Amino acid sequence: xxxxxxxKFVPDVDNFRYDFENNKLIREDMRLILNPDDxxxxxxxxxxxxxxxxxxxxxxxxxxxxIVPHMEDLLRLGVDKGVILSDxxxxxxxxxxxxxxxxRYLLGQHYDCIITxxxxxxxxxxxxxxxxxxxxxxxxxxGITKVDMEKFNKAFAYVDVDNDQTSATYEVSxxxxxxxxxxxGYKLPYVRKGEINRDVKSSIYILGGEDLGLHEDQTGxxxxxxxxxxxxxxxYEKRERTLVKADNDGVETVFHYLHEKGFI
Amino acid sequence: xxxxxxxxxxxxxxxxxxQININEDELYDxxxxxxxxxxxxxxxxxxxxxxxxxxxxxxxxxxxxxxFCNEHGINVIPRGGKTATEGGLxxxxxxxxxxxALNLNEIIKIDTYNAQATVQAGVALQNLEDELRKxxxxxxxxxxxxxxxxxxxxxxxxxxxxxxxxxxxxxxMVVGLECVFPDGHIARIKNVSRRAGGPDIRHIAIGxxxxxxFITEVTIKIFRYYPENNKFYxxxxxxxxxxxxxxxxxxxxGFKPSVSRIYSEEDAAQHFYHFYENKCVLVxxxxxxxxxxxxxxxxxxxxxxxxxxxxxxxxDGQLIADWFNHLNWSQKDIDDExxxxxxxxxxxxxxxxxxxxxxxxxxxxxxxxxxxRNEFSRAHDITMLGGHSSHSYxxxxxxxxxxxxxxxxxxxxxxxxYHHPIQKIIVEETLKAGGSMCHHHGxxxxxxxxxxMEHGTAYYMLEKLKQAFDPKGIMNYGTIFxxxxxxxxxxx
Numbered sequence: 001x002x003x004x005x006x007x008k009f010v011p012d013v014d015n016f017r018y019d020f021e022n023n024k025l026i027r028e029d030m031r032l033i034l035n036p037d038d039x040x041x042x043x044x045x046x047x048x049x050x051x052x053x054x055x056x057x058x059x060x061x062x063x064x065x066x067i068v069p070h071m072e073d074l075l076r077l078g079v080d081k082g083v084i085l086s087d088x089x090x091x092x093x094x095x096x097x098x099x100x101x102x103x104r105y106l107l108g109q110h111y112d113c114i115i116t117x118x119x120x121x122x123x124x125x126x127x128x129x130x131x132x133x134x135x136x137x138x139x140x141x142x143g144i145t146k147v148d149m150e151k152f153n154k155a156f157a158y159v160d161v162d163n164d165q166t167s168a169t170y171e172v173s174x175x176x177x178x179x180x181x182x183x184x185g186y187k188l189p190y191v192r193k194g195e196i197n198r199d200v201k202s203s204i205y206i207l208g209g210e211d212l213g214l215h216e217d218q219t220g221x222x223x224x225x226x227x228x229x230x231x232x233x234x235x236y237e238k239r240e241r242t243l244v245k246a247d248n249d250g251v252e253t254v255f256h257y258l259h260e261k262g263f264i
Numbered sequence: 265x266x267x268x269x270x271x272x273x274x275x276x277x278x279x280x281x282x283q284i285n286i287n288e289d290e291l292y293d294x295x296x297x298x299x300x301x302x303x304x305x306x307x308x309x310x311x312x313x314x315x316x317x318x319x320x321x322x323x324x325x326x327x328x329x330x331x332f333c334n335e336h337g338i339n340v341i342p343r344g345g346k347t348a349t350e351g352g353l354x355x356x357x358x359x360x361x362x363x364x365a366l367n368l369n370e371i372i373k374i375d376t377y378n379a380q381a382t383v384q385a386g387v388a389l390q391n392l393e394d395e396l397r398k399x400x401x402x403x404x405x406x407x408x409x410x411x412x413x414x415x416x417x418x419x420x421x422x423x424x425x426x427x428x429x430x431x432x433x434x435x436x437m438v439v440g441l442e443c444v445f446p447d448g449h450i451a452r453i454k455n456v457s458r459r460a461g462g463p464d465i466r467h468i469a470i471g472x473x474x475x476x477x478f479i480t481e482v483t484i485k486i487f488r489y490y491p492e493n494n495k496f497y498x499x500x501x502x503x504x505x506x507x508x509x510x511x512x513x514x515x516x517x518g519f520k521p522s523v524s525r526i527y528s529e530e531d532a533a534q535h536f537y538h539f540y541e542n543k544c545v546l547v548x549x550x551x552x553x554x555x556x557x558x559x560x561x562x563x564x565x566x567x568x569x570x571x572x573x574x575x576x577x578x579x580d581g582q583l584i585a586d587w588f589n590h591l592n593w594s595q596k597d598i599d600d601e602x603x604x605x606x607x608x609x610x611x612x613x614x615x616x617x618x619x620x621x622x623x624x625x626x627x628x629x630x631x632x633x634x635x636x637r638n639e640f641s642r643a644h645d646i647t648m649l650g651g652h653s654s655h656s657y658x659x660x661x662x663x664x665x666x667x668x669x670x671x672x673x674x675x676x677x678x679x680x681x682y683h684h685p686i687q688k689i690i691v692e693e694t695l696k697a698g699g700s701m702c703h704h705h706g707x708x709x710x711x712x713x714x715x716x717m718e719h720g721t722a723y724y725m726l727e728k729l730k731q732a733f734d735p736k737g738i739m740n741y742g743t744i745f746x747x748x749x750x751x752x753x754x755x756x
Contacts, residue, residue, distance in 0.1 A: 190674035
C-alpha cells in the first residue's frame with residue numbers, strides 16, 4: 001500500500017515578532033513548522049505502515065528549501081520518501097496554483113490514498129485538499145475525525161466526519177484524498193537518540209517548476225487566479241495591564257471588568 | 265556490600281518509621297532534579313531510584329547516618345528544597361540514600377542587634393523572610409525559588425538572589441555554619457564579623473553541593489528593610505552591548521542598585537511583551553535608606569544619559585515594579601509546570617548562566633548566539649534564543665543564556681539532544697574567553713565534565729579536599745567531581 005501525505009509548513013504563529021513602528025510582521029527570523037493537522041496526517045500514515053507490512057509512506061510539500069531539516073526529521077520517523085516542490089517562481093502562489101503544482105507532481109505517481117490535513121493554521125482557507133481532488137479526479141473528504149484503522153485497505157476507508165450538529169460515518173472508495181483534523185489524535189512518534197542524526201538526504205527529492213513542466217507564468221503571482229488588491233497588517237494593540245491583589249478591591253475590579261465586557 | 269534489605273533494616277534501627285520514606289513515587293521523584301524535569305514528568309527517567317529518603321531530626325542523627333553510609337560505601341545525596349537544576353540531586357548509583365533536611369526546620373535565633381539570624385538547614389527561605397519582615401528586616405536573598413528553596417540547599421549550591429548586586433550572593437551573607445563530614449565529624453564554624461584565622465574555611469562547605477559534607481545549620485547576615493524607598497527604572501535600549509555599558513557605568517562608579525539587568529530583545533519578549541517593542545530592556549531597582557536610593561537613582565540616570573545614543577526611551581517604573589512582584593515561582597507553579605509537561609510535548613526553556621569581566625561578557629554573548637544558530641544541529645527547532653545579565657560586580661557581570669525549543673525526540677533523550685549541545689557551546693565559548701561556566705546554578709553532574717577546565721591548575725586544591733574529607737567517595741557521586749563511568753553512561 002502506498003500513502004502520499006501532502007503537507008504544508010506554516011509560520012510558527014506562537015513565536016513571531018511584530019514591528020509596531022511599521023505595522024508588519026518581522027519575517028527574517030520567522031520559523032516554519034509542520035502544520036498541526038498535517039502532522040496528524042503523517043502520524044496516521046505511519047501508524048498504517050506500522051500495522052500493514054509493506055506500506056510505503058511518502059510526504060510531499062510545496063515549500064522553500066529551508067524546510068529540508070524538517071523533512072529529514074519526518075524521514076527519521078519512518079517516512080520513506082520526501083519530496084519538496086520548490087522554486088522561486090512558486091512564491092506568491094494562491095491555492096489554485098498550489099494545488100496545480102502539487103497535482104502536477106501527483107499525476108505522475110502511483111498511490112492508494114492521499115492523506116492531508118484539513119486546516120492550515122496560517123491561511124485556513126482549506127481549499128487545497130479539495131482542489132487536489134478536482135485536479136486528480138478523486139473523491140475528497142475534509143474534517144475527518146476518525147479513520148477505522150481495522151477496515152482501512154486499498155479499496156475503502158471508513159471515516160467519521162463531525163460537524164456542528166452531527167457525526168457521520170462515510171465509506172470512501174480509494175484512491176481518494178482524505179483530509180484529517182487534529183482531533184483525530186494521532187501524534188508523530190519520537191525520534192530516539194541513535195536516529196536523530198541519521199543521514200536521510202538520499203531520500204529527499206527537490207523538484208522545481210521545470211521538472212514539473214510548469215512555465216514561470218503558470219505559477220506564483222502571475223499564475224494565480226486570486227489577485228490581491230491590497231494587504232494591510234492587523235493592528236496589534238498594546239494593551240494596558242492592570243494587576244490586582246487577591247483582596248476585596250481586586251475582586252471588585254475584576255467583577256466590574258467582566259460586567260463591563262458583558263461576561264456576567 | 266549491604267543489600268537493600270540490610271540497609272533499610274539498619275536505618276530502621278537508627279530512626280523512627282516516619283523518618284524513613286520508601287514510597288515508590290517519592291523515590292522516583294528523588295532520582296532526579298529539575299535538570300530532567302521533562303523526562304521525569306513523562307515517567308521515563310533513566311537513572312536508578314534511591315533506596316530511601318531519610319529525615320534526620322538533629323545533627324547527631326545526620327552524623328550517625330553519614331558514618332553508617334561511609335562504613336558501607338553507600339552513596340549519599342544531601343537534599344534541601346529540591347530546586348537544583350544541574351543534576352546535583354540526580355542519582356547515579358544503585359545504593360543511594362537521600363538525606364533530606366525536612367525535619368531540620370527550626371529558626372534558631374533572629375538577632376536584629378547583631379544583624380544576623382541562625383537557622384537549621386531545612387528552613388525555607390520564605391519562612392525566614394516572613395519572620396524577618398515582622399521586625400523590619402530582610403534576608404536580602406531572593407532567588408526565583410524563594411518560596412520553596414531551603415537554607416541548606418542555598419548555601420551548599422552557592423545560591424544567588426535577584427537583589428545580589430546590593431546584598432551579594434549567599435557566600436557574602438553566611439557568617440558561620442555547622443556541617444557534618446562522612447566520618448561523622450561535626451564541624452561548627454563560629455559566627456564572627458571577620459577574622460584572619462587562616463583560610464576562610466566557610467568556603468569548604470559553601471558551594472560543596474553535597475559532595476564533601478552535609479550542612480545542618482547556617483548563620484546569615486540580615487538587613488534592615490526599607491520597602492517604602494524602593495525605586496524602579498526601566499529603559500528600552502538598542503542592544504545588549506549598550507545595556508552592559510550602562511550597567512558597568514553604574515557599578516564601577518561605586519553604586520549598588522539591588523537589581524541591575526539587561527535583557528536581549530528575545531528574552532525581553534518573554535518578560536516584557538506588553539512594552540518591550542522589540543528592543544532590549546534595561547532594568548534597575550534602587551533600595552535601602554532614602555539618601556542612598558536617591559543617590560543611586562541619580563547615578564542610574566546619569567549613566568543612561570551618558571549612553572543616550574543607544575537608549576530608545578524610558579518606560580514607566582511601575583511596569584518594572586509589577587513585573588518584579590510576580591517573578592518568583594511557588595510550589596503551585598512547579599506543580600502546574602509538571603502537569604503541563606505531561607499534557608504537552610514541551611516545557612518552558614532551559615538556561616545556562618556564566619560570568620566574566622565587563623570587557624569579555626559581550627564577546628561571549630555574541631559568539632554563543634552565532635555558534636548556536638550556525639552549529640547546533642537542531643537549530644531549526646529553536647523557538648527562542650537570547651539572554652540577560654542579572655548580577656553585576658565591580659569587575660564584571662553574568663550572562664544568563666535562555667533558550668526554548670520544540671522537542672522532536674523521545675523525552676528521555678531531550679537533554680542530550682537539545683540542552684546539552686547548546687550548553688556545551690556556551691561553556692566552550694566562556695572557558696575559551698576566561699570566564700566561569702557556572703555563575704550560580706552550580707556544577708551539578710551535567711557540567712562535571714568541564715570541572716577541570718573550569719579550575720585549571722587550581723583543581724588540585726579541590727581534588728585534595730575531596731580526598732581529605734570524603735576519601736571513600738560516598739558524597740553525591742558524580743557531582744562537581746567528574747566520574748567517567750557516570751558521564752559515559754548518562755551524558756555521552
